[in-house]
Amino acid sequence: MLRLLRTTSFRFTLIYVLIFTVSVSVLGAAVYRATFGAAERQTDITIDNEIAVLSELFTASGPGTLTRVIRQRTAWRDDSIYMLIGAPSGAVLAGNLTALPPEALLAEGSFFDFQFERPILDARGQEIGIETRGARGKVMRFRPSPDAEQSYLVVVARDIGAREFLRDRLANVILRVLGTTIAMGLVIGLVFSRSLLRRVETVNKATRAIRAGDLSKRIPQTGTGDELDDLSDNLNSMLDQIERLLAGMREVSDNIAHDLRSPLTRIQNRLTDSINADPETKDRVLRATLEDSERMLGTFNALLSIARIESGEGTGGMAPTDIVAIAEEMAELYEPAAQDAGFELTLITAPTPPINGSRELISQAIANFLDNALKYAVGGTKIEIKVEPSDKGGAVLQICDDGPGVESKNRERIMQRFVRLEESRTTQGSGLGLSLVAAIARAHNAELVFDDNQISAANAKAANRGLRITMVFPPVSDEPYRRNLKKPKQKTGVPA
Amino acid sequence: MRILLVEDDAEAAAYAAKGLREAGHVVEHALDGETGSNMASSGDYDAYVIDRMLPKMDGLTLLSRQREDGDETPALFLSALGEVDDRVSGLKAGGDDYLVKPYALQELLARVEAMGRRRAAPASVNTRFQVADLELDVITRTVRRASKKIDLQPREFRLLEYLMRHAGQVVTRTMLLENVWEYHFDPQTNVIDVHISRLRSKIDKGFEKPLLKTVRGAGYTISDED
Numbered sequence: 192m193l194r195l196l197r198t199t200s201f202r203f204t205l206i207y208v209l210i211f212t213v214s215v216s217v218l219g220a221a222v223y224r225a226t227f228g229a230a231e232r233q234t235d236i237t238i239d240n241e242i243a244v245l246s247e248l249f250t251a252s253g254p255g256t257l258t259r260v261i262r263q264r265t266a267w268r269d270d271s272i273y274m275l276i277g278a279p280s281g282a283v284l285a286g287n288l289t290a291l292p293p294e295a296l297l298a299e300g301s302f303f304d305f306q307f308e309r310p311i312l313d314a315r316g317q318e319i320g321i322e323t324r325g326a327r328g329k330v331m332r333f334r335p336s337p338d339a340e341q342s343y344l345v346v347v348a349r350d351i352g353a354r355e356f357l358r359d360r361l362a363n364v365i366l367r368v369l370g371t372t373i374a375m376g377l378v379i380g381l382v383f384s385r386s387l388l389r390r391v392e393t394v395n396k397a398t399r400a401i402r403a404g405d406l407s408k409r410i411p412q413t414g415t416g417d418e419l420d421d422l423s424d425n426l427n428s429m430l431d432q433i434e435r436l437l438a439g440m441r442e443v444s445d446n447i448a449h450d451l452r453s454p455l456t457r458i459q460n461r462l463t464d465s466i467n468a469d470p471e472t473k474d475r476v477l478r479a480t481l482e483d484s485e486r487m488l489g490t491f492n493a494l495l496s497i498a499r500i501e502s503g504e505g506t507g508g509m510a511p512t513d514i515v516a517i518a519e520e521m522a523e524l525y526e527p528a529a530q531d532a533g534f535e536l537t538l539i540t541a542p543t544p545p546i547n548g549s550r551e552l553i554s555q556a557i558a559n560f561l562d563n564a565l566k567y568a569v570g571g572t573k574i575e576i577k578v579e580p581s582d583k584g585g586a587v588l589q590i591c592d593d594g595p596g597v598e599s600k601n602r603e604r605i606m607q608r609f610v611r612l613e614e615s616r617t618t619q620g621s622g623l624g625l626s627l628v629a630a631i632a633r634a635h636n637a638e639l640v641f642d643d644n645q646i647s648a649a650n651a652k653a654a655n656r657g658l659r660i661t662m663v664f665p666p667v668s669d670e671p672y673r674r675n676l677k678k679p680k681q682k683t684g685v686p687a
Numbered sequence: 688m689r690i691l692l693v694e695d696d697a698e699a700a701a702y703a704a705k706g707l708r709e710a711g712h713v714v715e716h717a718l719d720g721e722t723g724s725n726m727a728s729s730g731d732y733d734a735y736v737i738d739r740m741l742p743k744m745d746g747l748t749l750l751s752r753q754r755e756d757g758d759e760t761p762a763l764f765l766s767a768l769g770e771v772d773d774r775v776s777g778l779k780a781g782g783d784d785y786l787v788k789p790y791a792l793q794e795l796l797a798r799v800e801a802m803g804r805r806r807a808a809p810a811s812v813n814t815r816f817q818v819a820d821l822e823l824d825v826i827t828r829t830v831r832r833a834s835k836k837i838d839l840q841p842r843e844f845r846l847l848e849y850l851m852r853h854a855g856q857v858v859t860r861t862m863l864l865e866n867v868w869e870y871h872f873d874p875q876t877n878v879i880d881v882h883i884s885r886l887r888s889k890i891d892k893g894f895e896k897p898l899l900k901t902v903r904g905a906g907y908t909i910s911d912e913d
Contacts, residue, residue: 488789492873523842524868527881555872562875624875 200387204380211372219365227358231327234349235302238329241271241347249333254284254343257333261285261345272307272326274346288346295330295346302329305348324352390419394426406434439501450490454483493623500552500630509635511545511667514553514586518578521557525565532565534574534592541579543586546664552631553588559624560590560660568594568658584666589659591644596656638663688733688803689713693723693749694765695741699788703736703765706792707799720744727753727760734803735762736795739777747780754781761802765790774871793905797857804853816851819911821890821898823851832890842867843886850899850909859906883907 195201249257254277261273265287274286292305304327311320328348335341390413397410409430410423458480465476522538529536557576564574571594581587632639644657690712694700697718704714715730717723720741727735727749735753739746750762763784764777774785784798814825820833828844830837839847845867850858860879864870883899891897899909 489873492787520868520870524870524878524882525876527885528876528878531877531881551871554870558870558872558874565876 195381195384195388198384198388201380201384204376204383208373208376208380211376212369215365215369215372219369223358223361223365226361227354230354234327234351234354238302238327238347238349242329242331242345245345245347246331246333249343253335254333257343257345258284270350272328272346272348272350274344276344276346278332278342278344279340284343286346288348291344291346295328295344299330299332299344302327309350324350325355326350326352394419394423398426401430406430406437436502439498447491447494450494451487454487458483490623493627497623497627497630500627500634509547509549512548512550512553513545514548514588514664515540515543515578517550517553518557518576518588521554521561522576525558525561529561529565529574533572534565534568535572536561536574537576539575539577539579543578543580544584545667546586546635547667548635548664552634556628556631556662557588557590559628563624564590564592564594564658568592570594571657581663581666586664588662588664591657591659593644593657596643596658597641632662635662636665688799689715689731690734690736690799691715691717691723691727691730691732692736693717693720693727693741693746694736694738695719696738703792703795706796707736710796710800712799718742720746720749724749724752727758728756732760734799735760736799737762737764737782739764739766739768739773747776750782751780763795763798763802765795791859791905793857793902794859794861797859797862797906800856801853801858801862804856813852816848816854818851818854818898818909819896820894821851821909823847830890832894837889839886839889842882843889846882846886847890847909850907853909855908855910855912857902857905857908862906 245257245260248260258275261275262285264271265273265285272286272288274288274291275284276282276286276291277284288307292303292307294303294305297303304325306323307326308321308323310318311322313319326348328346330344330346333343333345394410397408400408409427412420412423412427414420461476461480465473468476518538518540522536526536561574561576564571568574571592573591573593575589575591577587577589577591579587629639631637638661640661640663642659642661644659690707692700692704692707692714694703694716695718700716700718704716707714715726715732717726721743723737723741724744735750737746737750741749746764746766750764753760753762761783762781763786764782765786765788766773766777767788777785783802786795786798816823816825822831823829823844825848830839830844830847846863849863849867861873863879863883864872864874883901887897887899891899896911898911899907902908
């Protein structure tokens with residue numbers, strides 16, 4: 192509960208409640224003054240006027256006439272209350288008050304409020320009880336002449352019971368509205384704070400679990416798409432990225448253990464064995480060791496490159512890049528080697544918009560594809576590099592050959608680290624070339640697809656299905672605004 | 688050349704120093720960045736070979752300070768960090784070349800010598816190069832051997848130009864890929880060798896003395912010495 196009161200939303204609610212309370216109070220006061228303030232003033236003016244009239248009457252016609260007029264007026268039975276008392280005798284000469292209210296004695300010449308009793312009459316004019324009502328009046332002393340001993344005390348008042356009743360009712364209503372406002376504000380505030388707190392608490396719970404080591408934990412979303420969902424979404428994407436990076440790191444260390452420990456052990460064994468061997472054996476062992484260490488360095492560098500590309504470093508910065516120019520240069524670079532290996536290397540390009548990418552990485556990817564084609568497309572004669580615009584305004588890069596190809600069941604696996612298919616066991620390689628390409632594709636949000644090359648699929652009776660590698664790069668404008676930077680698609684399979 | 692080698696790994700330093708000395712250079716060695724910086728400021732060297740990660744002062748800082756003080760001595764960074772970004776930051780700090788560890792001694796030698804040569808004769812001055820009876824004119828873009836004109840593809844021309852700018856020096860495959868094609872990856876296949884053999888068939892075939900020679904385990908060189 193204490194936590195609830197400390198939440199930001201509850202503090203906001205308190206401020207709102209305060210503002211509403213003040214507004215309701217001001218509004219209430221205004222309504223109150225507008226209705227009853229005016230009525231009160233009106234009452235006072237009426238009483239003053241009446242006194243002025245009576246005073247004139249007294250001056251002009253004397254006490255007898257005054258008594259008569261007051262008697263007449265009391266007979267009207269309206270809200271008016273009169274009393275005329277002779278002084279110093281104290282005789283009540285006229286009026287409808289049974290007794291002079293005690294307040295009147297102290298308030299000569301000014302207004303005063305008092306209570307009086309009034310008979311309750313039924314429909315036939317029968318008295319059935321007495322009620323106490325509020326009234327407001329003024330008491331004045333009339334003297335026939337300034338130094339006359341004889342004087343008359345005149346009380347003129349108005350029954351304000353009905354008005355007082357209404358006023359109490361209104362005050363009551365205003366107070367209730369005020370109370371309700373505060374109570375509702377607090378309750379709503381608490382409810383809001385609680386629901387907000389609960390949602391923040393789910394985020395906290397998830398992050399605590401993640402901190403405790405469960406990196407697969409994600410922050411649940413309500414699906415309303417509100418700002419908290421947005422926040423959760425962003426946090427989740429961040430967690431995805433962190434998890435991917437950590438997985439990458441773990442994979443690298445696993446891989447290092449896997450692929451570097453065994454050759455290291457081999458080297459160690461070999462060296463231990465040959466310490467006492469004859470010079471010729473030593474020479475042979477040294478050469479073998481040198482070769483091993485060179486291979487290990489290659490593997491190590493490739494692993495580091497993959498890890499750094501996947502972490503988003505080591506890309507050399509993404510910039511609008513002319514992929515056609517890269518393809519042209521790579522074709523030119525590889526053409527002699529391809530020809531030497533008995534391949535005809537063709538480049539087919541169409542005007543293609545620049546893509547957001549790294550020249551270094553894309554050239555590295557093409558080099559890996561071409562190295563692979565030269566190594567594994569045994570029996571093939573053609574290698575094709577194609578660059579054309581994609582439907583979505585990006586670029587499509589294709590490397591095709593008419594070698595043995597890759598069976599569909601192996602297409603996913605060849606991108607994993609250290610995977611070398613049975614067919615390629617005899618040739619040298621680290622098994623990291625395509626993993627590096629896959630990492631490069633991910634860094635570019637590019638789609639990477641392996642399938643049969645359609646050139647040779649046309650004459651299917653040939654044993655060589657061929658391999659077609661397609662990389663689809665997204666358009667430049669797309670890149671910075673991609674909201675879902677989740678895992679870029681990696682598909683394998685034959686498109687329809 | 689007088690070379691300052693700043694490298695904290697004593698064994699690696701000894702290996703590099705030995706190789707450079709055998710090639711006829713004078714090598715002085717510093718084990719940390721501060722000592723290296725002091726030596727660079729007080730000594731007169733023809734080239735620096737600086738490891739990027741050093742105790743007391745890292746290699747980038749060392750070289751940037753020298754450059755700020757107006758020291759134009761060519762410098763090569765040695766580093767275990769080999770990604771594009773690292774290379775770029777090394778070149779930004781004023782490095783002339785960047786070599787990723789582990790490196791072949793030949794590669795280091797070739798690069799240090801290329802660097803020193805560049806300083807001795809700034810590239811822009813020379814537009815004509817000659818090795819024995821092979822001539823190359825950068826402005827007219829012509830190549831002649833024994834006064835006979837040889838037709839080369841643009842890339843072959845650039846390849847030969849680079850080799851001739853470094854005539855008598857060993858040029859490695861990586862140096863060729865970096866300088867002629869401006870790519871930094873490590874090709875698995877013999878792409879460069881094939882280009883060289885094509886070039887060789889144009890400039891050496893039919894002549895008595897081959898000029899473009901393969902240096903085993905290192906790269907290529909163009910020279911009229913045997």
